[in-house]
Amino acid sequence: MESITLDAVDLQLLAALQRDASLSNQALAALAHTTPPTCLRRVKRLRDAGLIEKQIALLNPERLATSLGHGLTAIVEITLDRQDAEALERFEARVADETAVQQCYRVSPGPDFCLVVHARDMPGYQALTQRLFTADANVRNVKAFFSVKRSKFGAELALA
Structure with missing residues (x-):
């Protein structure tokens, strides 16, 4: 680039x-x-030059709800036992492969990661937690916050 x-x-x-x-x-x-x-x-x-990463369609979850159900959105804090570069990258690679994880941020201070997750329902969320968190011996703590209403959503960067 x-x-x-x-x-x-x-x-x-x-x-x-x-x-x-x-x-x-x-x-x-x-x-x-x-x-x-x-x-x-x-x-x-x-x-x-890589300034336009990709073009996507933003779907309207309220209109889709009549066909697919409302689903479940969670903001999930993850703390790992080991935070060496390899452990952090390994966790990032695992969540990158999971379509239910819409966003992943490495953060500091506090937890190591914050994820935005969308699942069809609570059993779907539980299955996701089993795959990503329970099965990973390096995940020490998981704290989830469930969305009751999306009041703003966007991805626009300020250019001025």
Whole structure:
């Protein structure tokens, strides 16, 4: 990945894509006040530089609830017995492979990790805890906080 210098147009493109990555190239070019070919080239450059990691669709959990149920969201604090680099990386690799773990943060001070987990129901959450935490002899403490309402959700980074 190359290191690049960002100008005002790059920042406008990144800001617009954070809000709606489904914008057509023409619409994106209009928002950034540039031509479509220039816009396409710049977005490719931003992607190649690793500034755009991936594009995803954010699903509406309330609307999906009628089909799939509300599910269960938990913020889980994990403390390990050993915190050497290998042990931390091994734990990160385990949770990275688990689709129910939506986010994983290595934190300090306090617990070693905070996870955002989504499970279909409490038995699904219990099965997840067995796979990730109970079976791992290095996990010393697990503390879960269950969400009763999502009042804000986003992934937009401040660019200014």
